[in-house]
Amino acid sequence: MTTKLLRRLALAAALAAGLTTALTAAAQAAGPLTYDLKPTRIAPDTYVFEGSTKHFTRANGGNILNSGFIVTVDGVIVIQTGPSRRYGEEMRAAIRKVTDKPIRKVFISNLHPDYWLGSQAFADVPLAALPGTIAGIQEEGSGIADNMYRLVGDWMRGTEVTVPTEPVYGSTVRFGDHRLRLIPLAGHTAADLMILDETTGVLFAGGVVFCNRTPTTPHASIADWLKELDAVDALDIRLLVPNHGHIRPDKTCVAQTRDWLTWLDGTLRHAIESGMDMAEALELPIPERFAVLDVLREEYRRSVAHLWPKIEQESLPRVN
Amino acid sequence: MLPIGRSCMRHALIGICFSAALLVSATPAFAAASPSDPLNSVMWEALREQYFAGAPVVFDDKVKVTAPASAEDTRAVPLSVDATALGQVVEMLAIADLNPFPLILRYHPGTAAPYIATRIKIQQATAVRGAARTADGVWHVSGVLVDAAGGGCSAPPVSYAQKDWADHVGEVQARLWPADADGVARLRLRIRHPNDTGLVDGIPAFFVETLTVQAQTPGGPSELARIDSLEPVSENPVYSLDLRPPPDAKALVLRGRDNQGGEIDAIIPMPPPGARPAMTLRPGDPLRSVGQ
Numbered sequence: 001m002t003t004k005l006l007r008r009l010a011l012a013a014a015l016a017a018g019l020t021t022a023l024t025a026a027a028q029a030a031g032p033l034t035y036d037l038k039p040t041r042i043a044p045d046t047y048v049f050e051g052s053t054k055h056f057t058r059a060n061g062g063n064i065l066n067s068g069f070i071v072t073v074d075g076v077i078v079i080q081t082g083p084s085r086r087y088g089e090e091m092r093a094a095i096r097k098v099t100d101k102p103i104r105k106v107f108i109s110n111l112h113p114d115y116w117l118g119s120q121a122f123a124d125v126p127l128a129a130l131p132g133t134i135a136g137i138q139e140e141g142s143g144i145a146d147n148m149y150r151l152v153g154d155w156m157r158g159t160e161v162t163v164p165t166e167p168v169y170g171s172t173v174r175f176g177d178h179r180l181r182l183i184p185l186a187g188h189t190a191a192d193l194m195i196l197d198e199t200t201g202v203l204f205a206g207g208v209v210f211c212n213r214t215p216t217t218p219h220a221s222i223a224d225w226l227k228e229l230d231a232v233d234a235l236d237i238r239l240l241v242p243n244h245g246h247i248r249p250d251k252t253c254v255a256q257t258r259d260w261l262t263w264l265d266g267t268l269r270h271a272i273e274s275g276m277d278m279a280e281a282l283e284l285p286i287p288e289r290f291a292v293l294d295v296l297r298e299e300y301r302r303s304v305a306h307l308w309p310k311i312e313q314e315s316l317p318r319v320n
Numbered sequence: 321m322l323p324i325g326r327s328c329m330r331h332a333l334i335g336i337c338f339s340a341a342l343l344v345s346a347t348p349a350f351a352a353a354s355p356s357d358p359l360n361s362v363m364w365e366a367l368r369e370q371y372f373a374g375a376p377v378v379f380d381d382k383v384k385v386t387a388p389a390s391a392e393d394t395r396a397v398p399l400s401v402d403a404t405a406l407g408q409v410v411e412m413l414a415i416a417d418l419n420p421f422p423l424i425l426r427y428h429p430g431t432a433a434p435y436i437a438t439r440i441k442i443q444q445a446t447a448v449r450g451a452a453r454t455a456d457g458v459w460h461v462s463g464v465l466v467d468a469a470g471g472g473c474s475a476p477p478v479s480y481a482q483k484d485w486a487d488h489v490g491e492v493q494a495r496l497w498p499a500d501a502d503g504v505a506r507l508r509l510r511i512r513h514p515n516d517t518g519l520v521d522g523i524p525a526f527f528v529e530t531l532t533v534q535a536q537t538p539g540g541p542s543e544l545a546r547i548d549s550l551e552p553v554s555e556n557p558v559y560s561l562d563l564r565p566p567p568d569a570k571a572l573v574l575r576g577r578d579n580q581g582g583e584i585d586a587i588i589p590m591p592p593p594g595a596r597p598a599m600t601l602r603p604g605d606p607l608r609s610v611g612q
Binding site for chain 1: 386387388390391392393396397398399400437439469490491492493494495497506508509510556558560574585586587588589596597598599600601
């Protein structure tokens with residue numbers, strides 16, 4: 001038995017070596033990884049790097065977000081730093097091609113990986129976030145980074161957890177010729193920062209609004225998130241930049257996000273009340289109107305994992 | 321290390337050996353010697369010997385295993401095994417091939433429908449299987465692959481973060497839905513218990529081992545179903561069972577024991593008048609769906 005196993009092990013090692021050589025060759029043929037970031041000007045002084053509406057994959061390197069920057073006369077304001085050190089560095093290089101003004105400040109909207117894992121490239125600049133986001137990254141950042149290495153692989157090379165350095169609160173701040181309103185909310189995560197540029201009317205909504213992309217719920221409280229959407233509805237804006245999905249000059253996607261969250265919460269509650277099991281709920285039908293949301297079934301199933309256990313725990317009566 | 325640690329090492333070694341076997345099986349000479357596992361799991365040969373030794377095994381889609389393709393929370397992955405398409409079933413198993421403890425539970429459905437759902441811990445991406453033994457002694461096996469970030473078996477239970485967790489161990493929440501036209505009544509239960517694997521250094525294994533559901537009837541108690549559960553069942557275990565309580569049942573009784581001798585005891589009332597049977601999603605359900 002032992003000899004046979006040893007022989008198999010040796011053969012496996014030989015095969016593995018062959019495979020590694022083949023993979024290395026393929027990687028070299030494809031050239032170095034690059035996000036090929038190109039800024040789109042969406043308003044005066046305001047640019048966005050538009051990402052995919054998919055999940056984190058080895059093909060997209062985690063570029064599933066809309067990061068942005070505002071070029072004020074006093075310097076550049078950066079909003080989100082992307083999923084990896086490589087993204088942050090490419091982003092900084094792309095900004096440099098638009099302006100040679102210094103970067104004044106970086107804002108991070110929440111603790112999810114694509115918002116801040118590129119922060120190493122901006123380590124010389126104040127990295128501003130809500131206190132809840134800073135605490136969340138301190139607590140969960142290393143696990144979040146580990147999971148990104150697993151999901152997108154080599155794109156993450158050299159990426160280390162860089163915790164935001166400057167707590168910010170609800171306020172209006174002036175940078176050069178731009179007035180930015182910092183809006184602290186909670187719901188999508190425990191600390192969501194929206195940034196409204198009052199000068200241009202552009203709202204960087206972070207994770208509060210998703211547009212034609214299924215909302216994600218790993219840190220969500222649905223009831224609070226719906227209140228966040230009410231807060232967005234009350235704002236006077238000209239352009240809404242969601243972190244995930246399409247940029248629109250109206251609030252269509254505020255309604256779309258609200259519709260999804262309301263359906264999701266109501267459907268799971270009804271299924272639990274009706275005796276359905278969590279495994280069965282993974283396959284529940286989703287109404288046709290949500291077919292416009294990208295990664296619909298995958299994200300729905302993730303939400304079942306996030307939301308079901310708590311609703312179930314609250315609904316089952318004690319019997320001893 | 322505790323004996324559990326050694327056992328874990330042994331499984332890891334078997335895993336490495338069978339990884340080697342899997343790579344080799346790509347060559348025709350070895351492929352003929354290995355019965356084909358539809359999931360190509362490196363552990364199948366060892367598990368087959370361990371849990372089904374001497375018994376005939378067939379891969380059979382009549383056993384429907386439901387679990388997500390990707391585990392969002394590796395400490396509580398939903399899993400259901402539905403063998404109702406086989407008719408009468410004597411015993412059921414759930415197995416996660418690459419867990420340090422592959423066997424999740426044994427279910428003795430008794431008079432119940434051969435369906436069980438729960439939540440499990442997953443240590444790494446793995447095949448997850450359901451097996452059902454019919455009266456002729458044949459094991460019918462099916463399964464799915466679950467991708468995972470890992471660590472579900474070796475993460476410390478969240479329970480221990482609460483100072484008073486020990487005061488609440490064994491608390492039961494449960495609800496019984498009325499029987500449907502086939503006499504099948506859905507029971508869901510949740511037990512507060514750390515259900516600790518013992519893989520975290522310095523914390524001994526502490527998990528629910530047995531659960532029995534009886535019906536209280538005028539003629540005395542009668543057993544409806546029994547679960548032998550093991551380390552991979554999630555913290556605060558949750559089960560869905562499809563029971564057949566006798567028409568004269570006054571209540572159900574849940575009795576159980578954990579591996580440190582702690583007892584679980586609860587009386588589950590019959591559903592109130594006017595309640596409706598549980599809703600389930602069976603194959604062929606006409607409901608439409610998008611985003612598959």
